[in-house]
Amino acid sequence: MRKTSILIMSWLSSFAVYAESAYEIVKKSDLAMRGDASYSEATMEIIRPDWRRSMSMKSWTKGTDLSLVLVTAPAKDKGSASLKRQREMWNWVPSIERVIKIAPSMLSQSWMGSDFTNDDLINQSSIVVDYQHELKRKDSFDGDAVWVIEAVANPDAPVVWSKITLWISTSTYLQRKVDFYDEFDELVNVMTTYDVKPLGGRKLATRMEMQPMDEPGNKTVLTTHQAQFDFDIDDSFFSLQQMKSLRD
Template sequence: MKSTSQHSLFSRNLIGLSLMIFTSQIWAQTAEEIVKKADDNMRGKTSQAELVIITSRATWSREMDVKTWMKGTDFAMLLIQSPARDKGTVFLKRGKEVWNWIPTIERSIKLPPSMMSQSWMGTDFTNDDLVKESSIVSDYHHSIIGDTIIRNKPCYMIEMIPKPETAVVWSKLMVFIDKQDFLELYTEFFDEDGNVVNIMNAYDIQIMDGRLIPTRVEMIPMDKENQKTEIIYKTILFDRTIKDEFFTLNRMKYLN
C-alpha cells in the first residue's frame, strides 16, 4: 500500500512538472508572438512617415521635422528637414551597418556599435531607438510575467532579456502591450545594475493609413527633472513599395 501511494505521488509530481514545463514553453512562445505583433503594427512591410520630434528641457525646447523610410528590419533612412542647421542630415541603416551623412562637411560616417547607446541628435532617444539596429523580436528572450492596466487598457507585462550573443543597449526591457490591439503603451529600460533609466509612454491612439497606432511617443529619463523627448506622427503610410536600392550611401546625399 505504501509503495502504491509513493508511486501515485511520484506520478502526480511528474505530471505537474511536465505541465509546468509545457506551460512555460507556451507562454515563452506566446510572449514572442505578442512582441512581434506589436512590432509589426508599427513597422509594416514598409513605412514612410513625417514626424515632429520635440526635445524639452527645463529652460528650452527644440523641434525637428524628420522624414523616415523603413523596410522590414534591415533597412531604414531618416532625413532631418529642420531646423536649418541640421537640414539634410541623414541616417541610414543597412543590415547591421549604420551610416550618418553630414551635409556641412559632405561626408558619410559609419557609426560603430558603441555609438548605438548614445543620444540621437541631442534627444532622449538613443541612436538605436531611432535607427533600430537591434531587433526587439530576434535579439531578446521574452517572458510574460503578469498582467496590468495601462490607461484603462488591459496589458501583457513582458520581460525582455537580451540574448548573450547580441550587442544591445539595455540589460532588460519591461514592455506593456495592449491585449486587444497589440499596441506597446509603456516600456521601462534598465541598465546593467537593474535600475530603470528611461520610461517610454505611447499616447493619442488613432487610425493612420488604415492602422490603429499611437501617434505620440515620449521618452523620459528617470534621473533628469523636467526633461523628455516626444515623437509626434504627422503622417505615415504603410506597405508602399520601396526598393532595396533606395537605401544606399549615394542616395543619402540627394534626399533634399
C-alpha cells in the same frame, strides 16, 4: 463530474490565451508599428527645464533590416540622415559632408541631442531578434489592457539595453509603455505612448514620450502626423548614396 470538466477546460482555455508566445506578441507588436514597409512624417520636440527645440523628420522602413530617417527642419539640421542596413548603421552630416559609421559603442549615444539613442530610433526592430521574451502578467495602461513582457538581451547581442519591459496592448499590439534598463539592472529611460488613432489605414500611437530617469524635467516628444504602410519600396532606396542625396 461534468461541471468539474467544464471548469478545467475553461481554465486551460484561459491559460492558453494568457500563454500566447511572448516572442509572437513582440513580433506582432513590431509589425503593428511598422508593417512590411512604412513611411512617416513626424515632429520631435526636445524639452529641457530652461529651453526647447524641435525638428521635423521623415522616415522609411522595410522589414526589420532596413530603415532611413531624414531631418527636414530646422535649416541648420536639414538634410541630416541616419541609415540602417542589417547590422550596420551610419549618420550623414551635410554641414561637414561626412558619413559617420555608427560603431556598437555609439548605439547608446543621443540621436540629434534628443533623449532617444541611436539604438532606439534606428535599430528599433532589434527587440525582436536580440532578446529573449517572457510574458510576466496582464495589466492596464492609459485605459488599455496590456501584456507586460520582459525582454532580456541575448549574450553578446549588439544592443544598448540589457533588459526591456514592454506594456503591449492586447487589442492593437501597440507598445504603450517601455522601460529600458542598463547592465546593472538600473532603470534608465521610460517611453510612453498616447493618442492612439487611425493613421495610414491602421491604429497608431501618434505621440511618443521618452524620459530619462536621472534628469528630471527632461523629455523628448515624438508626434507622428502622417503615415503609410505596406507599399512597394526597393532595397536600393536604403543606400549610402540615397542617404546623402535625399531632400525635403
